[in-house]
Amino acid sequence: MSHVVLDRLLERFGEEVILGSHSHRGDETAIVAPTEIANVARFLKDDGRCSFEMISDVTCVDWIDEEPRFEVVYHLYSISKKHRLRLKARVPEGDPRLPSVTAVWGGANWFEREVFDMYGVVFDDHPDPRRILLYPEFEGYPLRKDYPLNGEQPLVEMRDPDTGQLVMPGRISRDQGREV
Amino acid sequence: MKIVDDVGSLPVITTTREDAIGLFSSLVKGGLKGGLQWARRYSLFQYPFVTACCGMEYMSVSCARYDMARFGAEVPRFSPRQADLLMVVGTVVHKNAPVLKRVYEQMTEPKWVMAFGVCASTGGFYQNYATVEGIDRIIPVDIYVPGCPPSPEQVLDALMLLQEKVSRLKFPDGKEAGT
Known part of the structure; x- marks a missing residue:
């Protein structure tokens, strides 16, 4: 499995959509224009040479000092062909959104909700775009690099372990990182 | 006849109904020193x-x-x-x-x-x-x-x-x- 999938992708979509790629010992990555991610996903699943039936993971990287800031990463696997592919798409801090691939792979549903929950990246046309792990009252996105390290948002009245003072529900800023 | 425990002279086995009643009433009424705590700590x-x-x-x-x-x-x-x-x-x-x-x-x-x-x-x-x-x-x-x-x-x-x-x-x- 050397470059077959990457070559197919470039042949079908061209350099306007496949912005770059790299390959190392069968570990292949394609960098995709974010607006086209759903079309690329549909092709990769349906094309007979690619046959990526399964989405293993969707995650995100916060390159805080770069622009576009967020890099959404998709890990694909072909059960029939036994090969893998990684897709990356960069979205800007000002408008972090890209199309959902839930219509292609149902398994992407919760992965995309988690990326939204932790990084605030919005997936258009997602059937259920809610937080998945945190509670609805939570403000902000905790895995962003500029979220305070100890930015707790308690739901019940509690004591601060450092001062012993009662803290009402809402945000405690016991800030050891950068300010939001 | 009754068998008494070695701590608080509590009847743990008894052949008469009166002694059995006495156990619980003594626990509840506090006639037996520390009886209620005894019951609580072991249950x-x-x-x-x-x-x-x-x-x-x-x-x-x-x-x-x-x-x-x-x-x-x-x-x-x-x-x-x-x-x-x-x-x-x-x-x-x-x-x-x-x-x-x-x-x-x-x-x-x-x-x-x-x-x-x-x-x-x-x-x-x-x-x-x-x-x-x-x-x-x-x-x-x-x-x-x-x-x-x-x-x-x-x-x-x-x-x-x-x-x-x-x-x-x-x-x-x-x-x-x-x-």
Whole structure:
């Protein structure tokens, strides 16, 4: 499995959509224009040479000092062909959104909700775009690099372990990182 | 005929109904010194609030090999209304904190709380947006069992220490229970 999938992708979509790629010992990555991610996903699943039936993971990287800031990463696997592919798409801090691939792979549903929950990246046309792990009252996105390290948002009245003072529900800023 | 225990001349086996009635009435009316605490300390019904890997250790300590029942904590109760001892076994996160608080409030007095494992005691190695750094930020804790996870022997020691505490329970007017 050397470059077959990457070559197919470039042949079908061209350099306007496949912005770059790299390959190392069968570990292949394609960098995709974010607006086209759903079309690329549909092709990769349906094309007979690619046959990526399964989405293993969707995650995100916060390159805080770069622009576009967020890099959404998709890990694909072909059960029939036994090969893998990684897709990356960069979205800007000002408008972090890209199309959902839930219509292609149902398994992407919760992965995309988690990326939204932790990084605030919005997936258009997602059937259920809610937080998945945190509670609805939570403000902000905790895995962003500029979220305070100890930015707790308690739901019940509690004591601060450092001062012993009662803290009402809402945000405690016991800030050891950068300010939001 | 009756067989009396070696601590408080309590009839543990008896051939007459009167002695059996006498046991319970003496416990309740406080005719027997320390009887009520004696009953309480050896009948701790636990509510296992199990959230994380410490649960495996709880299972170990409550099952046959270590057998918490030998020390007078026989039955886990899965309704807080029937429990005296809330065992918080594992990490509590902010999302779960209202549930823990409600479970505690639903228990009837007198009640005790054990923080089982270092996460429940202090948050352990978690210090982040999600974790409550010790359940004593939300509810009162009677006994802490740090350890990741605590060994079953440590939990049994903690249980015996808690039983000491139970037997010294005082009412708000300063009188000891059962006296």
